[in-house]
Amino acid sequence: MSMPLDETTLDGRLLFAIPKKGRLHEKCLELLNGADIQFRRHNRLDVCLVLNHPIALVFLPASDIPSFVGKGNVDLGITGHDVILEAQMENHVTETLRLGFGKCALQVQVPDSGSIQNVDDLAGKRIVTSFEVLAGNYFKEIDARLGRLDGERTTIEYVGGSVEAACALGLADGIVDLVESGETMRAAGLHAIATLLQSEAVLIKSSVPKHAHLTPLIAMITSRIAGVIAARKYVVCEYNVRRADLSAATAITPGRRAPTISPLEDVEWVAVSSMVEKARMADAMDRLVEIGAEDILIFNLDNCRV
Numbered sequence: 001m002s003m004p005l006d007e008t009t010l011d012g013r014l015l016f017a018i019p020k021k022g023r024l025h026e027k028c029l030e031l032l033n034g035a036d037i038q039f040r041r042h043n044r045l046d047v048c049l050v051l052n053h054p055i056a057l058v059f060l061p062a063s064d065i066p067s068f069v070g071k072g073n074v075d076l077g078i079t080g081h082d083v084i085l086e087a088q089m090e091n092h093v094t095e096t097l098r099l100g101f102g103k104c105a106l107q108v109q110v111p112d113s114g115s116i117q118n119v120d121d122l123a124g125k126r127i128v129t130s131f132e133v134l135a136g137n138y139f140k141e142i143d144a145r146l147g148r149l150d151g152e153r154t155t156i157e158y159v160g161g162s163v164e165a166a167c168a169l170g171l172a173d174g175i176v177d178l179v180e181s182g183e184t185m186r187a188a189g190l191h192a193i194a195t196l197l198q199s200e201a202v203l204i205k206s207s208v209p210k211h212a213h214l215t216p217l218i219a220m221i222t223s224r225i226a227g228v229i230a231a232r233k234y235v236v237c238e239y240n241v242r243r244a245d246l247s248a249a250t251a252i253t254p255g256r257r258a259p260t261i262s263p264l265e266d267v268e269w270v271a272v273s274s275m276v277e278k279a280r281m282a283d284a285m286d287r288l289v290e291i292g293a294e295d296i297l298i299f300n301l302d303n304c305r306v
């Protein structure tokens with residue numbers, strides 16, 4: 001929308017924080033599209049009004065979203081589980097949905113060519129990271145366990161990005177950074193020696209919501225986004241099977257609550273319809289064929305509420 005934005009324009013609207021760039025940005029836009037949350041972002045403006053709901057989207061750095069939501073400045077947000085912990089906001093926000101993207105691990109990495117074998121070897125040395133709180137706590141425990149005194153403890157230095165270059169540049173003996181495919185780590189001649197945590201993108205709301213009137217709208221958005229996520233994760237599997245083989249068949253495709261069983265004109269046979277996780281689909285089809293199921297059909301879901 002092209003009107004100037006001020007507090008009155010936003011009055012009463014639910015504020016929904018979306019990562020403004022980086023790994024999570026595009027995926028969040030796809031989710032909003034799937035949930036039919038319509039907007040036009042004007043000239044890189046970081047706040048924009050949703051056209052079909054009383055919502056305003058606020059585009060923020062992913063790392064700032066936990067504290068905006070935790071302090072109640074915005075009502076809802078999408079960010080990584082990792083940055084919630086780094087911002088120490090886990091007791092101030094509620095993670096309502098895991099979104100199935102932005103999956104990565106926060107790992108301690110050291111040069112392939114060096115002599116460091118494990119995290120104890122790194123104690124007392126130099127770590128570079130963008131996760132100074134998590135890395136700091138992690139090495140504080142190691143230092144304490146090893147009885148290291150002042151002046152002997154591990155040093156943690158913050159950098160905002162390109163963490164993987166720190167060892168080659170002589171800034172660090174090890175790094176704490178995110179790993180997904182492992183390509184960045186391998187290209188930088190590093191390997192992981194420990195994992196601090198696993199992360200994925202999550203939908204969060206404030207643990208102490210400031211605006212009670214927004215509760216139904218928050219529930220509606222959450223339900224819509226859950227539908228988009230489930231539609232990506234599941235397919236519908238339909239097939240015919242002999243009544244005598246039904247219990248073996250439904251053990252293979254138990255569905256989310258229970259499969260739908262419909263009678264056929266041929267009384268010896270029934271039709272079964274069931275949601276199956278995409279990741280299990282090929283295996284489920286093989287096993288259905290083995291027990292004599294026929295006419296096995298798979299349907300993708302555009303959207304759903306489950």
Ligand SMILES: Nc1ncnc2c1ncn2[C@@H]1O[C@H](COP(=O)(O)OP(=O)(O)OP(=O)(O)O)[C@@H](O)[C@H]1O
Nearest residue numbers: 021022023024061062063080083102103104178180
């Ligand atoms: N390689 C990756 N694979 C999957 N998810 C990732 C990866 N790197 C980061 N993420 C997730 O995306 C979040 C944002 O990371 P990204 O590197 O895009 O941050 P950024 O561009 O520095 O953003 P900002 O500065 O806005 O926080 C991370 O906290 C993590 O949850």
Ligand SMILES: O=P(O)(O)OC[C@H]1O[C@H](OP(=O)(O)OP(=O)(O)O)[C@H](O)[C@@H]1O
Nearest residue numbers: 161162163178179180181182183184185
């Ligand atoms: O295991 P991979 O699939 O290679 O992904 C890991 C890389 O992705 C992230 O950085 P990003 O590319 O977002 O850039 P940044 O260094 O500027 O944060 C992370 O910090 C790693 O460098």
